Amino acid sequence: MKKLFSKSFWIRNETLVAIVIIAFIIIASISDPRFLSMPTLTDLLRGGIVLGIFAVGVMVVLISGGIDVSFTAVAVFAMYTTTLFLVTFVPELSWYWAFGISMLIGAALGAINGIFIAWFGLPTLIVTLGTLSIYRGFLLTFVGSKLISNLPPDMRDFSRLMMFRNTNADGSFYSLPWAFAALVIVVIITWFILYRTTLGRSIFAIGGSIESARRIGINVRATQFFVYVYVGTLAGLAGIIYASMSRVANPFDLVGLELSVIAAVVLGGARLIGGYGTLTGTLLGVALIVIVRNSLIVIGIPSTWQSVAIGVLILVGTGLPAWQAKRAAARAS
Amino acid sequence: MDFVPENALVIMEGVTKNYDGVVALDNVDFTVSPGEAVCLVGENGSGKSTLIKILAGVEQATSGRITIGGKVYDTLSPRLSAAAGVMVIFQDFSLFPNLSVAENIAFSTQLGKNRRLFNKKHVYEIARKTLDRVGVDIDLGTIVETLPVAHKQLVAICRALASNARLIIMDEPTTALTEREVSILLDIIRRLKKDGVAVIFVSHKLAEVLEVSEKVVILRNGKKVAQGPASTFDAASLTRNMTGRDVAEASPRPIDPSAPVLLHVKDLHKEGAFENINFDLHEGEVLGVSGLLGSGRTPLAKALFGLVVPEKGMIKLGDKSIVLGDPLTAAAAGIGYVPEDRLTEGLFLTQSIVRNVSIGRLDNHQNAGLLNMKSLFRESGDWLKRLKVKTPDIGSPVTSLSGGNQQRVVLSRWLSRAPKVLILNGPSVGVDVGSKSEIHDIIHELALSGIGIIVISDDLPELLATCQRILVMKSGVITDEVSGKNITEDELARRMAS
Structure with missing residues (x-):
């Protein structure tokens, strides 16, 4: 319990974001008592699946000291190509094949990013800005630009697999798809890599000081390469889940979402300069963004204000701890 | 060749280094024995950094022979040097600011053992033991970024020790320390020497490290110009040897009492x-x-x-x-x-x-x-x-x-x-x-x-x-x-x- 009240606890991003979430829920349930209900919760969890998987990938990149803005293009490329392949050649294939193929494509595109970054030493923002445009353009030009609405049956069925479904006392229906388990598995695997393997600690180390990492013999190239392949794989997974849940493969989807995801991760305390980031913070950041998106209407704010609200949250949520740190540093000197 | 002690840890014989025709190090002999502290001094460009880099395996000598722990090396690499127990503590300490004290100390040992899994308990144990060895107490879970400079330096020393350092090379170790911190550092150095660890100081500020050193080696323009027991040098003779001339300090002109x-x-x-x-x-x-x-x-x-x-x-x-x-x-x-x-x-x-x-x-x-x-x-x-x-x-x-x-x-x-x-x-x-x-x-x-x-x-x-x-x-x-x-x-x- 002592830790709960320590000073560092209160100035952590996680705490701030959690407080904002709670405040938001309180205000929303005052303006609409029905807000605090199972349907709202399952809506939020469902809304957080794709965003959450993206965010975990982005967090790993930020910890390593890089940034990736190409992951949405990777996701849509992997998702659309996989769906097109399945629909054209083997529509009867099971959903896990679709997942596997999409993740492999994602990994391959991530590997291209990784080669440019780890072997040619190019700045990560520039590489991924470039590949964002290339992957998307390539997809629309050479693979296809038409909406696929007749998904392979098994992919469609996957989104209907429910962990549970139920009806409320007031008659509203709610359910949580098994796709949510994908997010849980991604979080567990990422936690294990980051905190239980030397590879994960090396990711933190190169984010802290790449020069020091080289000096003590960490294989910086391999570590960076892994990071971009990993985020690519997660993007492929998020993409295919997105298509499956929206029952359509739209090649114009997803791209444009990059900054919201990065915002969620930064809100959760990951630093753009690298070395810092936690899964708890990232998931809280995602939760906050999903809540803001889904529930501003409930408290009577027009949805066009969404981006303003998210912007304010970023400024306050990341600015406040930074300002406190600066003041503490000024006092110390 | 000078007299070489029988049990010498590092023996460098006739080491020469050319960079595109410029001689950075010219036929230098250099030895360090276990438990010995050596002051390596010289002005910028005297070749002392080159000597250290060759020993650390970062640069290859053009000619000469290097023996570490009885084994003769034709070429050294950072990995070979580290494996032989030569550890350099750079001026910036090369730590990971975002990781804990324990991880900073034990990271390289974990890499050296090729461990794929990270065992926090094990890492903390290694770090605890190393800190005990130098006799200091720093909270193992603290993020290094938040430590004062003197403690960062201790963490860097501990990291070297954790990877079985037999020779620790310290680049300008006292510049950022207060007088009290310097004396704590010197105590630790004495302790390490008793343990058989050798130390090379590369320093501008000489007086402070002179008292724990046995030997002084002075380089000038790539050549070894003087070497001897630390007790035979003082500030003036060091300066004379480093610069090759007597640096006469002009004394201030008397005050003009009428100046406004x-x-x-x-x-x-x-x-x-x-x-x-x-x-x-x-x-x-x-x-x-x-x-x-x-x-x-x-x-x-x-x-x-x-x-x-x-x-x-x-x-x-x-x-x-x-x-x-x-x-x-x-x-x-x-x-x-x-x-x-x-x-x-x-x-x-x-x-x-x-x-x-x-x-x-x-x-x-x-x-x-x-x-x-x-x-x-x-x-x-x-x-x-x-x-x-x-x-x-x-x-x-x-x-x-x-x-x-x-x-x-x-x-x-x-x-x-x-x-x-x-x-x-x-x-x-x-x-x-x-x-x-x-x-x-x-x-x-x-x-x-x-x-x-x-x-x-x-x-x-x-x-x-x-x-x-x-x-x-x-x-x-x-x-x-x-x-x-x-x-x-x-x-x-x-x-x-x-």
């Missing part, structure tokens, strides 16, 4: 930093302000230039009173400030030498908002020549210069503004002995031209060589005022510490 008061400081006060500061600075006078780390000398220096805002008090330049806490007006009134840490506070590191000077004169070379680059650069170039900055091209980055020349660049910037008062905070920190005395000569010349100069320093020989009067500070108060002429170094040190 230039700067008048009255009742300057800042809570927790300094209080009740009163002094006058005359034209052409060099006034020293000294005190231990934390005595308030640096906040005072900054306050005079407006970088620290005092709560009350008055600063008058001539008969004009200066607004407190505003560096722009201070600079406009004719006060110049050369900061202690020129790398972070005094220079634009990525910019060229000439731009670093001309930034101070932008206002004077503009016409309707447009800069006359030609006249700006011409003037800056003249100043660089007058201060004898040694560079083939003033367009090259300022980082290409040595510490002494960098300091001259900062000085040139201020001098081009024709200041009336110049505040020099640690004018020769990180500058080698030869350049140091040249900087002192520049100070004398400036004073002769009528500029009032305040030298803030804890380098006592420097104060005695440059200042006519020295104010001694302790816990924020001026406790003593001494005439530079009538005081010895020991007496000044006693007054600072007591």
